[in-house]
Amino acid sequence: MRFKMSVAVASVVAAIATALPGSASAASGGGSHGAWEPDPQEAFEMPAGARCDFAVRVEPIVDEVRKLTLATYPDGSPRRELFTGALIDRVTNLETGATSTADASGTSLVVYGTDGSMTWYVTGPVLLGFRENAGSLPKGLWIVDGQFVVEFTPTFEKTITMLHGTTHNVCTDVD
Structure with a gap:
């Protein structure tokens, strides 16, 4: 299974590389369903106990994230999108x-399921929140960095499969 996962992520990394700005595929359209567009993150607050033991606010201070829709479902909803910035x-x-x-400047290929699930194929850091008993990491706000896959259930429980990388609970930085 580990070998299959590594091959899958290697394929995704290759797909990401050909779709990034400046690549031949991106410049020619590469069969994408749209153009790169900004995808700003909204600031949010969580009450004490939801992610950290105390109330927390997360707000972008640098936000140059953009997305490219690679494929859509017949109803026009996204099937695969690429995020970077x-x-x-x-x-x-x-x-x-x-x-x-917290630097969350990773690159992710997101594949959306029709049931509300999604899978992220990630290179680099992202910030992920975990509820108590709702995923493969304890409750917290985690910077996950490296190469990994995150599988989300329709109820947003998360399972991370690390190929290599690190995890750090940002709650400990502001406790």
Whole structure:
């Protein structure tokens, strides 16, 4: 299974490389269903206990993320999208005011299931929130960096399969 996963991610990385700006495929359209467009992240707050033991706010301070729709379902909803660009978030403990920054500037190919599930094939860091008992990492706000796959259920439980990389709970930086 590990070998199959590695081959799958290698194929995705190759697909990402050909779709990134400046590549021949991206410049010629490469069969994509649209053009690169901004995909700004909204700031959000979580109450104490939801991700960290304290109330937290996450807001982008650098947000150059863009997306490219690669394929759609017959109803026009996205089937596969590519996301890339700089994203630096400020994480604030709303109880103490302590802040930290988190680099979430990874590149992800996202494949959407018709049942509300999705799979991310990722290179680089992303920020992922985990609820208590709702995935492969403990509750927290995690920077996951490296090469990995994240599978989301329709209820947003997450399972990460790391090929190589690191995880860091940002809650500990602002506790």
